[in-house]
Amino acid sequence: MRRASQRDAVAIARAHVDSWQASYLGLIPAAVLNRLSVSTQAASWRRILSADESGTHTWVIANDSMIIGFSSAGPSRDDDDGAQVGEIYTLYLVPPAWGRGLGSELLDGVLHALARRGFDTATLWVLTGNTRARRFYEINGFLPDGAHRPTRVGDAQLPEMRYRRAL
Numbered sequence: 001m002r003r004a005s006q007r008d009a010v011a012i013a014r015a016h017v018d019s020w021q022a023s024y025l026g027l028i029p030a031a032v033l034n035r036l037s038v039s040t041q042a043a044s045w046r047r048i049l050s051a052d053e054s055g056t057h058t059w060v061i062a063n064d065s066m067i068i069g070f071s072s073a074g075p076s077r078d079d080d081d082g083a084q085v086g087e088i089y090t091l092y093l094v095p096p097a098w099g100r101g102l103g104s105e106l107l108d109g110v111l112h113a114l115a116r117r118g119f120d121t122a123t124l125w126v127l128t129g130n131t132r133a134r135r136f137y138e139i140n141g142f143l144p145d146g147a148h149r150p151t152r153v154g155d156a157q158l159p160e161m162r163y164r165r166a167l
Contacts, residue, residue: 001109004058004070006049011067012060013041019069019092024153027129032154048072056089057113061097061106069093069102071110076123078162080147086119086167107140115167122167125149128159141165 004012017036024033049058056074060067070092076085088110093103114122124142126133142163151160 001059001061001106004049004060006046008058008060008067008070009045009049010038010042012045012058012070013038015067015070015094016041016045016090016092018094022095023092023130023132024127027127028153028158029156032156035154059106059110059113061093061102063097068097069106071106073110073114073122075119078123078147081121081123084118084120086114086117086122088114088122088124091124103136104140111167120167121164123162123164125151125160125162127151128161134161134163137163 017038020028020036021033048056056072058070058072061069070090072089073086074089075083076087077089078085078087081087088107091103091107091110093106097103111122122142123145124137126137128148142165145162145164147162149160149162150157152158
């Protein structure tokens with residue numbers, strides 16, 4: 001695992017699109033998933049990575065110099081959390097990397113990085129219907145904290161739930 005740089009934007013975007021199209025099939029409308037594009041995501045990731053020093057940090061995990069997963073995290077964006085709470089904004093692996101322990105490796109690295117930055121708690125939001133992700137986070141010590149919210153994904157509004165764990 002290493003910190004991402006601007007030169008990783010396209011590779012992160014490719015991993016982002018591939019992981020979303022596999023992970024969210026059946027949860028997010030197919031039309032929304034089919035409209036995802038690497039070029040649009042790359043522009044977004046260029047913006048995110050250029051703002052990396054403002055609090056959001058992004059990490060990648062690579063196999064033979066190909067990015068197969070990424071995660072971004074920083075201060076919690078939730079009004080009900082204090083300054084000591086960090087939030088994992090993204091954590092995705094390309095489908096061929098699933099089930100090989102790489103997600104846990106990436107998550108552990110991000111949690112350690114948040115703790116080094118002085119956060120004592122980590123949160124994340126997950127689609128309520130995403131049982132695979134929920135199971136992954138629960139195995140890794142996260143528990144639902146009772147917070148729920150709707151999130152807009154394309155034309156769809158979907159329910160999310162928040163998970164939390166001490167660092």
